[in-house]
Amino acid sequence: MSRPVLLSLLCAALTASCASNPPITENATGVRDGRFHTFWHDTGAGEMRLGRDGSYSVTWRLGENGNLVAGTGWARGSTDRMVRYAARTFDPGTNGYLTLYGWSRDPLVEYYVVERWGDFVPPGDSAAFLGTVDSDGGTYRIYRTRRVNQPSIVGTATFDQYWSVRTSMRPLGRENVITFSNHVAAWERVGLTLGTLDYQVMATEGFGSEGRSDVRVWE
Numbered sequence: 001m002s003r004p005v006l007l008s009l010l011c012a013a014l015t016a017s018c019a020s021n022p023p024i025t026e027n028a029t030g031v032r033d034g035r036f037h038t039f040w041h042d043t044g045a046g047e048m049r050l051g052r053d054g055s056y057s058v059t060w061r062l063g064e065n066g067n068l069v070a071g072t073g074w075a076r077g078s079t080d081r082m083v084r085y086a087a088r089t090f091d092p093g094t095n096g097y098l099t100l101y102g103w104s105r106d107p108l109v110e111y112y113v114v115e116r117w118g119d120f121v122p123p124g125d126s127a128a129f130l131g132t133v134d135s136d137g138g139t140y141r142i143y144r145t146r147r148v149n150q151p152s153i154v155g156t157a158t159f160d161q162y163w164s165v166r167t168s169m170r171p172l173g174r175e176n177v178i179t180f181s182n183h184v185a186a187w188e189r190v191g192l193t194l195g196t197l198d199y200q201v202m203a204t205e206g207f208g209s210e211g212r213s214d215v216r217v218w219e
Contacts, residue, residue: 024048024070029199036075038201041068042151046206055216057089060206068206069101072217077102077200083178085202085217090172092118093209098170100178102200108152108159109194113140113183115170118209123163133164133186136177140164144192153198162192 021032025047029038032050039048044062048070051057058070074081083100090098100113114122127143134140143163149156164183170176184194202217 021050021052024050031075035072036199036201037070037072038199038203039070040151041070042066044068046070051216053216054218055214057212057214058204059212061210062206062208064208066206066208069203070205071101071201071203071215073102073199073201073203074219075199077104077197079181079184079194079197081180081200081219083180083200083202083217084175084219085178085215086175087116087170087172087213087215089212089214090116090204091211091213092116092204092206093211094118095120095209096204096206096211096213097122098213098215099203099205100180100200101203101205103153103198104195105154105198106195107193108154108157109162109192110147110152110159111162111187111194112164113178113180114163114165115176115178116172117165117169118211120207122165123161127163130190130192131186133182135164135179135182135186138170139167140183140186141167142186142190142192160192162187162194 024039027040044066046060046068048058060068096118098116127145130142145161148158204213
């Protein structure tokens, strides 16, 4: 095969690959290359790019009260899932989290297992502290917060948030594991019950900040 023809085929293949995997800038959930993803933000600017190995990268520049959530994972959560991830980059600015994130229905609950954060340590001083749980080589502090008339997977609603926040941040650049069943059991012991799980992702969340992350997720 001649060099011009080979180069032409290579360029065509690269163009097709890029065209099939464009950046995500509008709010959406779905499946691409067999991997579930979610991307949501309210104000400011953000962009998410998906890799073919379960990886994603996201950049954001939000207004003072802007919020962004982006990640990859599973369309249906599992209480028994062991989530593996490696964060190559996580620069959250003043306020952002790297977290296992998802929702349940009946009751409607938004939940977090927070692994890294920025200057602000979630979920803040007003949250109800309920205890601790030891899991995967670290200790997490358990909290409950309530959101009133806020966006959710069923539209504007009032719902509880369950939190496990690690007391020391996970390292970048290596494989980490989250044994979600340990958190579910600990939440149940303090009266925090999940319903039927909806989507479950390893997410990057930003609030009123500017940042970026690059994360690979698998099971």
